[in-house]
Amino acid sequence: MKGKIVSWKDDKGFGFITPEGKSEQVFFHISSVKKAARKPEVGDVVIFEAAKDSQGRLKATHVLLEGVSLANPSTSKRIVTKPVTKDALDYFAYFILVALLVVSLGLFIRTGAPESSLVPGTIFLVVLFFSLNRKKQPENKLFSCSKCRAVSSHDERTVLAWNRGFNRLYCKACHQAWLREQPKDGLK
Numbered sequence: 001m002k003g004k005i006v007s008w009k010d011d012k013g014f015g016f017i018t019p020e021g022k023s024e025q026v027f028f029h030i031s032s033v034k035k036a037a038r039k040p041e042v043g044d045v046v047i048f049e050a051a052k053d054s055q056g057r058l059k060a061t062h063v064l065l066e067g068v069s070l071a072n073p074s075t076s077k078r079i080v081t082k083p084v085t086k087d088a089l090d091y092f093a094y095f096i097l098v099a100l101l102v103v104s105l106g107l108f109i110r111t112g113a114p115e116s117s118l119v120p121g122t123i124f125l126v127v128l129f130f131s132l133n134r135k136k137q138p139e140n141k142l143f144s145c146s147k148c149r150a151v152s153s154h155d156e157r158t159v160l161a162w163n164r165g166f167n168r169l170y171c172k173a174c175h176q177a178w179l180r181e182q183p184k185d186g187l188k
């Protein structure tokens with residue numbers, strides 16, 4: 001779940017989170033905050049799990065501060081997104097593509113007319129288009145930014161980059177900083 005810290009008592013080590021789109025407040029204790037490089041602050045966006053405590057009240061567990069790197073960045077305290085792997089559907093698509101190619105070529109050789117390959121050729125392009133545009137979702141919704149190591153949740157941009165085989169993913173802030181560094185067209 002995603003939410004925002006709405007109150008935080010630093011001296012007592014607890015606070016409250018309001019889940020996105022809800023008005024209720026969920027209690028959280030410092031012990032449930034994963035080793036972040038700094039303490040929670042009001043306004044922090046968090047990703048958390050919630051569970052009922054012994055008295056039936058909702059309590060946040062496994063709280064991660066978004067945009068804050070994990071403690072000990074020099075060690076392996078990073079959330080790495082496993083690379084995209086090919087699944088059965090991919091191999092099935094490759095098989096179909098090869099088969100269609102063989103059929104198209106066979107028809108062309110047998111008839112000598114290119115238009116005889118039109119139907120299998122068209123299906124070939126459609127299958128190719130879908131297999132190239134198929135999007136998968138990373139197993140873990142979170143990742144550590146490759147630049148600033150801040151914990152971030154995947155969004156459309158990072159999922160797309162990941163699907164294209166990029167294993168270095170950047171948080172929104174780093175991405176926007178990078179965009180600003182790019183020369184703007186037509187502004188001279």
Ligand SMILES: [Zn+2]
Pocket residue numbers: 145146147148149150170171172173174175
């Ligand atoms: Zn970053």
